[in-house]
Amino acid sequence: MIQPDKPLRLGIAGVGKIARDEHIPSIGRTGGFVLSATASRNAGVDGVAGFRALDEMLAGAPELEAVALCTPPQVRYDMACAAIAAGKHVLLEKPPGVTLSEVHDLVDRAQAAGVTLYATWHSRHAACVETARLWLEQRTVTDGHITWREDVTHWHPGQDWIWEPGGMGVFDPGINALSILTEILPFAVHLVRSTLEVPENRSQPIAASLAFAGPGGAEIEADFDWRQKGPQTWDIRIETTDGTVTLSQGGSRIAFDDSAPKPGSDQHVTEYDRIYRRFSGLIADGRSDVDLAPFRHVADAFMLADIKPTAPFVE
Structure with a gap:
């Protein structure tokens, strides 16, 4: 893959927790970009030109070559359209939008404008995911199980957008597991069952139980839950005719059969x-x-959903 001769000037839209914890430090470490501007209603970065909205940033910092959209997904489509129209390369945080149709439209717009559009799936870049993919590539998968349980009050304190239409509820973290699954399996699966637990005072699920089918009778089940206190669980176990592989801690640890989990070889990246x-x-x-x-x-999970009302969510 070709690397640019000099860092590209990049602007971030949405200076929230994910931008501060992940995007900004990585931009500083990797060398391919320099953070030149931000667009955020309530936050900024010291020493970097700050604007209150994306259109203001595009007008006030025309030298930008790329834009990273780190806002909630409900507002990302219009922002991406504006950035593409301005000739900027665009990075989309996950999920890339709120509907498949709008993301397909962004693909067409980027292609017509001759710019890069990158829909990121950060969990696919966990240290052990590629090891699992290569191991499974040579084996016959029989079944598997995903357990993805965490505490929403820890990861999304006071954030109402995740409970609104397009926020996806428990699929906000659950889609990370699905991004790993679709990366490591040597075949495509399709959803056959979906049960969603939706709090009586919210419109998005707090828990989900899914079942997928693959070729040769392979079955994959997934258990997503946003109510787990204490240690968080991000595990994927895949069984084959020649042993079992388990990814844990979101893909940063791997174990084969009963061996002790071990980290990937490049944990510092x-x-x-x-x-x-x-x-x-x-x-x-x-x-x-x-x-x-x-x-x-995720879209299929909502289409096939057997909705089960559950207790109101109280933070």
Whole structure:
């Protein structure tokens, strides 16, 4: 993959927790970009030009070559359209939008404008995901199980957008598991069952139980829950005719059969470091990367949903 000769000037829209914790540090470490501007109603970055809205940033910092959209997904489509129309390369946080149709439209717009569009799936860049993919590539998968349980009050304190239409509820973290699953399996699966638990005072699910079918009778089940206190669980176990592989801690640890989990070989490079390296390379190569497989599974989960009302959510 070609790398650019000099860092590209990048602007971030949405200076929230994910931007501060992941995007900004990785931009500083990877060398492919320099943070030149931000657009955020309530926050900024010291020493970087700050604007209150994306259109103001595009007008006030025309030298920008790329934009990273780190806002909630409900407002991302219009922002992406504006950035593409201004000739900027665009990085989309996950999920890439709120509907498949709008993301397909962004793909067409980016292609017509001759810019790169990159829909990121950060969990695919966890240290052990590629090891699991290569191991499974040579084996016959029989079944598997995903357990993805965490505490919403820890990861999204006071954030109402996740409970609104388009916020996806428990699929906000659950789509990370689906992004890993669709990366490591040597075949495509399709959803056959979906049960969603929706709090009586919210419109999005707090828990989900899914079942997928694959070729040769392979079955994959998934258990997503946003009510887990204490240690968080991000595990994927895949069984084959020649042993079992388990990814744990979101893909940063791997174990085969009963062996002790071990880390990947490149733990010092973060998921977002790998994202920005890939974004830089895609731009240099004149390509886009928009894989919607994880997003399609979420859409199918809502289409097949057996809705089970559950207790009101109280933070």
